Amino acid sequence: MKCVLTIAGSDCSGGAGIQADIKTMEANGVYAMSAVTALTAQNTTGVYGIMESTPEFLESQLNCVFSDIFPDAVKIGMVSSVPLIQVIGDSLTKWKASNIVVDPVMVSTSGSRLLKEDAQAALMERLLPLASVITPNIPEAEVLTGMSIVSEEQMEEAACRLGELYPGAVLIKGGHQVSDANDLLYDQGKLVWLRGERIDNSNTHGTGCTLSSAIASNLAKGFSMEESIRRAKAYISGALRAGLDLGKGSGPMDHGYAIPDTDF
Numbered sequence: 467m468k469c470v471l472t473i474a475g476s477d478c479s480g481g482a483g484i485q486a487d488i489k490t491m492e493a494n495g496v497y498a499m500s501a502v503t504a505l506t507a508q509n510t511t512g513v514y515g516i517m518e519s520t521p522e523f524l525e526s527q528l529n530c531v532f533s534d535i536f537p538d539a540v541k542i543g544m545v546s547s548v549p550l551i552q553v554i555g556d557s558l559t560k561w562k563a564s565n566i567v568v569d570p571v572m573v574s575t576s577g578s579r580l581l582k583e584d585a586q587a588a589l590m591e592r593l594l595p596l597a598s599v600i601t602p603n604i605p606e607a608e609v610l611t612g613m614s615i616v617s618e619e620q621m622e623e624a625a626c627r628l629g630e631l632y633p634g635a636v637l638i639k640g641g642h643q644v645s646d647a648n649d650l651l652y653d654q655g656k657l658v659w660l661r662g663e664r665i666d667n668s669n670t671h672g673t674g675c676t677l678s679s680a681i682a683s684n685l686a687k688g689f690s691m692e693e694s695i696r697r698a699k700a701y702i703s704g705a706l707r708a709g710l711d712l713g714k715g716s717g718p719m720d721h722g723y724a725i726p727d728t729d730f
């Protein structure tokens with residue numbers, strides 16, 4: 467059994483964050499572990515509160531995981547402040563973690579800020595250089611590059627810029643601004659468009675968390691970067707196609723759509 471660790475925030479409504487990550491990892495056949503960076507009080511309509519873990523307690527969680535069940539891959543999601551970013555950077559370096567997927571979470575689907583202003587620089591300096599792949603959506607790629615992205619050509623330029631800046635691969639997610647399900651991968655100097663069918667479903671709470679966790683699961687299983695992303699996109703397409711409709715806002719996906727409902 468391959469093991470994957472998520473370092474992220476908790477979403478009590480279950481659609482994003484740690485909860486989405488664990489559901490995704492289970493559905494992708496790996497053993498899931500979590501180090502919680504923050505509790506959030508949120509649902510499909512918004513984020514109503516954030517209570518951060520202390521850096522010491524986050525470090526303790528990471529030491530517990532790495533010293534006992536060494537993860538084959540690590541996914542990093544919401545890390546809202548500088549001291550937490552430093553602890554994660556130091557721990558991953560100390561423990562020589564590999565297959566690190568960094569989703570540079572900045573704003574929730576519902577529009578709330580999840581990364582403090584001053585933490586942006588720390589994320590770029592301390593965590594992005596450790597990543598095997600970073601997975602910004604278009605607004606995040608705009609912040610990371612300082613350029614505006616309104617066309618596929620600009621997505622390509624941004625991916626190249628980030629790819630030259632950081633040692634790992636870069637996946638810019640098409641998101642809603644350009645071409646919904648078309649993502650762009652920059653890997654070892656090569657650009658590859660990963661085009662997906664756009665699924666007509668406005669319930670997209672946690673799509674970013676889900677994609678990065680599925681990529682981490684596939685990397686843990688030994689697939690190449692491109693294959694890991696293709697499989698992650700296939701998984702998320704199925705979860706969107708399942709058509710779950712919960713909550714009053716942009717609802718969660720059905721992460722368990724492929725898990726049989728066994729009569730135990």
Ligand SMILES: Nc1ncnc2c1ncn2[C@@H]1O[C@H](COP(=O)(O)OP(=O)(O)OP(=O)(O)O)[C@@H](O)[C@H]1O
Nearest residue numbers: 575603639641646647648664665672673674675677
């Ligand atoms: N309607 C859709 N149909 C198919 N795939 C989609 C759709 N919307 C998003 N995706 C895919 O889901 C993945 C996550 O992309 P998205 O741009 O939604 O991430 P995100 O903006 O980081 O998410 P979040 O809102 O959780 O922060 C990408 O692979 C994207 O192509």
Ligand SMILES: Cc1ncc(CO)c(N)n1
Nearest residue numbers: 475476482483544574575
């Ligand atoms: C905890 C958490 N992480 C990430 C996101 C991004 O969607 C969210 N809404 N909540």
